[in-house]
Amino acid sequence: MGIAVIYGSSRRSGNSEQLAKRLVDGFEADHIYLSEYDIQPIQDYRHSDKGAYPNDDYHAIIKRVLEQDKLVFATPIYWYGPSGLTKTFIDRWSQSLRENKAEFLAKLSAKSAWVLGVGDDAPHLKGIPLVQQFQYIFQYTGTAFEGYVLGRGNRPGDISQDHAALAAVDAIRKGWEERLEE
Secondary structure: OOEEEEEOOOOOOOHHHHHHHHHHOOOOEEEEEHHHOOOOOOOOOOOOOOOOOOOOOHHHHHHHHHOOOEEEEEEEOEOOEOOHHHHHHHHOHHHHHHHHHHHHHHHHHOOEEEEEEEEOOOHHHHOHHHHHHHHHHHHHHOOEEEEEEEEEOOOOOHHHHOHHHHHHHHHHHHHHHHHHHO
16 A cells, blocks of 8 residues: 655645654655645646646656555645645646546546645634545545544644544554555
């Protein structure tokens, strides 16, 4: 079982990263920090003959993501949704859809995904639009949406005080471990 962990925070060692690392500790995981790559905004060429998308790191990153079985999106909750880094990466999926829709959707539909969101201002309520956005994304791509964990944190390390979020990721881990033992 390979896992792609897609980190959407602009800072390292933040709360969403800490929660994700707790989730995947001991499993084979490809840790992808979007802030370390050049991923340009999508250019909308749906209704034109243009086809030259930005020459950036997107193809290398999506290739790594598609090589794994499970996807974990770890993002701060910004304005009721994912970070801009996360959203830009997902927006670029439109490029993959234009380049080879059938192959791209076939690969994504073979995956399962989890979403981890951490925010400071009532994240269990205000993080619901984040979850809904991912539900729609995964519904479109055919990706099995296995679930989500919303945690509370602001300063680095605050997530360690959210015992409900920690227990939720521990329960997911336990389920993964049990499936591997079968």
